[in-house]
Amino acid sequence: MTTRRKFLQTAGVGAMAAPLAAPALASGTIKWRMQTYAGSALAAHVIDPAIEMFNKIAGDRMQIELFYADQLVPTGELFRAMQRGTIDAVQSDDDSMASPTEVTVFGGYFPFASRYSLDVPVLFNQYGLNEIWDEEYSKVGVKHISAGAWDPCHFATKDPINSLADLKGKRIFTFPTAGRFLSQFGVVPVTLPWEDIEVAMQTGELDGVAWSGITEDYTVGWADVTNYFLTNNISGAWAGSFFANMDRWNELPEDLQTLFRVCTDQSHYYRQWWYWGGEANLRVNGTKMQLTSIPDDEWAQVETAAVKFWDEIAAESPTKAKVVEIFRKYNADMQAAGRPYRYG
Incomplete structure (x- = not known):
């Protein structure tokens, strides 16, 4: 400083x-x-x-x-x-x-x-x-x-994440709002200077990152200090x-x-x-991290929690409510449009 x-x-x-x-x-x-x-x-x-x-x-x-x-x-x-x-x-x-x-x-x-x-x-x-x-x-x-x-938001961690229970107590470098949301699943959000993350992973100060997709993990060196990449994400971009x-x-x-x-x-x-x-190439051809996944039926708990989180944010001000309503309208339109916009 x-x-x-x-x-x-x-x-x-x-x-x-x-x-x-x-x-x-x-x-x-x-x-x-x-x-x-x-x-x-x-x-x-x-x-x-x-x-x-x-x-x-x-x-x-x-x-x-x-x-x-x-x-x-x-x-x-x-x-x-x-x-x-x-x-x-x-x-x-x-x-x-x-x-x-x-x-x-x-x-x-x-x-x-x-x-x-x-x-x-x-x-x-x-x-x-x-x-x-x-x-x-x-x-x-x-x-x-x-x-x-x-890029989308995924977890890259030292230990494998195969269930929501595996997230409990994990010290994760992430964004303020993402951390606020993920804390309900036992994640401990940590804020550090960006350039300090790799060292913090090596010293054990961090258990992982939820700050990017796999492209950034490889590009910035985080794939060298983490072992697993969770394919579930909390946001598409x-x-x-x-x-x-x-x-x-x-x-x-x-x-x-x-x-x-x-x-x-x-x-x-x-x-x-x-x-x-x-993102696709490194999932298929990357050699530094093993892919893990939380089953869809269990991950649905996270998606359900997001709907409640949206309601919580919308209640904070008229402007926030307006933005949330746009998100609801947009995602409903994409769902109604079907493939390739949304699947299922």
């Missing part, structure tokens, strides 16, 4: 190298600092290509300096730093960065809100979530630029977004705003196929 504070005080001079090599800049170049929730290995897929593309096209008109998980501020402080203008833009889910909005609880992994990754962009673009997110973030001086899907300080966003010329949107859309598209293909 001392290093981070020094970095902020010196505006990034000398204390820490930027992940992207900066070109020679014209004196009038717009410069942004952006931090992602992801560590460097994961960022190579979920954000680096998009920012490199933006910088290449924008040239000396604008450059974005990208920082990885916890490099400038801890992930849980990202929202406040962006709101203050210490950071200009952020890639994260609402839940992890602790945004003070009515929609925060739905970011990351809201239990069983989605079955597949395509559910997330449809919910935002066709079922009205974009408008709700825009309104909520505009109230607090932040621009919600776009939301997209990441992580929901995350790109955000910016509202003043910084409004200062951009319209064409640069459009370019940023195009590059974030490219990022969303990249993740759609990278995760979708990766």
Whole structure:
């Protein structure tokens, strides 16, 4: 934290190298600092290509300096730093960065809100979530630029999980809302800096993670320190977004705003196929973790608990109730549509 504070005080001079090599800049170049929730290995897929593309096209008109998980501020402080203008833009889910909005609880992994990754962009673009997110973030001086899907939420653990009873007492790194939901099954949610997870698994501080699908487990090294992968999941896709300080966003010329949107859309598209293909490939061909499953009739208890959890969240405010109602409507539509949208 001392290093981070020094970095902020010196505006990034000398204390820490930027992940992207900066070109020679014209004196009038717009410069942004952006931090992602992801560590460097994961960022190579979920954000680096998009920012490199933006910088290449924008040239000396604008450059974005990208920082990885916890490099400038801890992930849980990202929202406040962006709101203050210490950071200009952020890639994260609402839940992890602790945004003070009515929609925060739905970011990351809201239990069983989605079955597949395509559910997330449809919910935002066709079922009205974009408008709700825009309104909520505009109230607090932040621009919600776009939301997209990441991977599903599975357990990767040291010991095998073959029943709900096996979850009891397990210390699991997960998201705030997911942890709140899973605690009723005996899971002990643990919050740590992202980069500390692998070591925490090795030292026994953690028994597992419920933070990603199998693609990330392999990409970031967690497959090297866990032995089992549970095929049941509590959500079909992580929901995350790109955000910016509202003043910084409004200062951009319209064409640069459009370019940023195009590059974030490219990022969303990249993740759609990278995760979708990766999840299947590593289940079939991966060699580092053994697959386990909780029987469907037992896992149905978790799905039933999610319905009650939705009711609990909806009772907290009218805005939350509106979002939950959208989830209900969407999932009912998908169920009625049948195959390939929903099975059974």
